[in-house]
Amino acid sequence: MGELAKRIDCDVLVVGGGINGAGIARDAAGRGLRVVLCEKDDLAQHTSSASSKLIHGGLRYLEQYRFGLVRKALAEREVLLKSAPHIIRPLRFLMPQAAGAPGQRPGWMIRAGLFLYDHLARRDFLPPSGTVSLRASPAGAALQRQFVKAYAYSDAWVDDARLVVLAALDARERGATVLTRTRCVHVRREAKRWEADLHGPGGDVHVHARCLVNAAGPWAGSFLQAAGAGPARAMRLVKGSHIVVPRLFDGDHACLLQQPDGRIVFALPYEGAFTLVGTTDVDHDALDLDRVAISPAETAYLCEAVNRCFECRIGPDDVVWSYAGVRPLIGDDGGSASSASRDYRFEHDTAGGAPLLSVFGGKVTTFRKLAEQAVDWIGPVLGRQVPAWTAHACLPGGDLYGKVPIARAVLEYDAWVRTRRQQFAWLPDGLLTRYARSYGTRLSALLAHCRTRADLGAEIVNGLYEVEADYLVRQEWATCADDILWRRTKLGLHAAPGAARRVDAWLAARRRGAVTVP
Structure with a gap:
């Protein structure tokens, strides 16, 4: 020093x-x-950006008798939903069931687990668990015919980064x-x-x-x-990996897929055009924690999990993006990685x-x-x-209906967005929807000096305008393309090749003072 x-x-x-x-x-x-x-x-x-993007009680932890952890997580699910309804939203899960299929839990076990899941902690506004006939529901169209019904329950989705x-x-x-x-x-x-x-x-x-x-x-x-x-x-360092593939099914629900080895894999709607599939649980050494990536074996495992349940088949060539993270877990080293607390x-x-x-x-x-x-x-x-x-406090942007977290912010989120559409009628609908989800009430700060689309500045890459990029640098510590395209947003999934290079060039020009942001 x-x-x-x-x-x-x-x-x-x-x-x-x-x-x-x-x-x-x-x-x-x-x-x-x-x-x-x-x-x-x-x-x-x-x-923290390599999770399954869920705010959940952890239904599978009930099999491990970790009732205290599930109760604590379920209670927090309600608190977080109300404190950040822009980046956290309810998500309905379907667990397809096929009689005699390897890895399927018996119906009595699932019903008992879902009863506990509904009642271990107070549930203010999420609907209770139930069953769905996949023959009668559009949700069954993408699943293999062996699945005739599904158990349904509620959790929540989060933009973790x-x-x-x-x-x-x-x-x-x-x-x-x-x-x-x-x-x-x-x-x-x-x-x-x-x-x-x-x-x-x-x-x-x-x-x-x-x-x-x-x-x-x-x-x-x-x-x-x-x-x-x-x-x-x-x-206990455990690596969890995910893959993103073109959308596997219609609807805004998620699927919980039971596997022959007893594990479960999530298939989650992701960024409109994609499905997020994960996670794996494999022990990881500490030799290089800065560069963690999915292995070919993990990719194959997740593809096979999809192919056991959905009509469509996918392989490694269908993966458009993948990510992996290492979780530092506590517990007995003798058990499996997926059972560690x-x-x-x-x-x-x-x-x-x-x-x-x-x-x-x-x-x-x-x-x-x-x-x-x-x-x-x-x-x-x-x-x-x-x-x-x-x-009793909202996270930044979460105060849609006042500073105190309330269920109304979750239940009437769409009504709040409709009001923003009237306020920013000049903004394209898709862009307004993304801004609202990302920034909540901070949308007004982001667009404080904008009255027309031209005021957004140049479009650096598809969907990223100069006003937003500048805001992320000034307010949210963004310094490079990966910060902007993969953590502050997920525009990297939608951008054309070379997008990162163009964003980094814009950031370099901004640092030189060669860019004038509207």
């Missing part, structure tokens, strides 16, 4: 910009703590400093504070923090060793000096509760007794 390094004094330094780190930073900042969050790459660049960004945005608006592309290169523990050296595109930063939070995800174990808090912790665990350490909190495990659905419990510990340790608040 040079003499010119910037110095920041704070209460809490959070290392890790995934969903857990962003959630903790948000909660802590909202309780009046001075917070710094650093992430070595982009927000949600790794595990945007969820992380919104949590970080809320943290910043409540006073947190959020530093992306900024690596924590060294930490030293003292009796009453941590000293940390950060290095990022803005130069070196020296942080004095009263408490350190290790939310580094798959890197959490090795970070503890780097922090001098003992040897690296052993974690998706719950979370904290390690609290105050014996060696300044407080240290490490987070292990977790899932997107329970991030808010995890953050709340983390700050419930951090606050008193630092002498701050401030009550929890996030259960």
